[in-house]
């Protein structure tokens with residue numbers, strides 16, 4: 001009699017445990033997706049652009065747009081800056097805005113006066 005009761009009980013318990021695990025995985029994937037979306041909205045804002053600037057919207061995984069590749073390189077670069085100590089703990093935290101300031105192509109060359117430049121070296 002014990003085994004007649006115990007076997008279905010164990011099966012039901014196993015099913016419940018499996019179900020719970022599945023729900024948690026789904027939740028994790030969902031929150032991961034939300035996180036990606038969140039960070040994508042932030043980088044778009046920091047560069048003053050929309051999603052289609054980097055993505056072909058029928059497939060967000062595709063890397064056929066040249067600026068997608070530039071963006072991926074700059075994400076790595078930003079992460080290197082964070083990992084090297086620019087992490088906001090005692091000073092600024094590196095992000096796209098630090099260099100981009102709301103534009104996709106930030107000015108990065110120091111403007112030098114073409115005629116008057118007291119610090120000019122060389123010919």
Ligand code: HEC
Nearest residue numbers: 036040041043044049050051053054055060061068071072
């Ligand atoms: C500056 C370029 C850029 C902009 C703007 C941008 N993305 Fe992305 N996005 C990327 C790059 C690069 C990756 C890949 C990141 C990686 O490989 O780690 C990515 C990844 C993603 C992914 C994950 C794709 C996957 O592999 O599953 C999604 C979803 C996504 N972006 C959605 C968006 C949405 C929605 C917007 C607009 C709110 C947006 N992106 C704006 C560059 C951009």
Ligand code: HEC
Nearest residue numbers: 043067070071074075078095096098099100104105106108
């Ligand atoms: C250390 C400074 C720096 C950081 C941080 C940085 N970028 Fe850049 N990025 C630049 C500079 C400078 C340019 C312009 C290069 C040029 O004009 O040739 C640029 C250009 C780009 C371009 C090409 C734009 C175009 O229209 O050609 C993309 C896309 C881009 N960055 C994405 C990003 C994203 C996304 C982040 C944050 C994850 C980021 N960058 C962080 C300096 C930076």
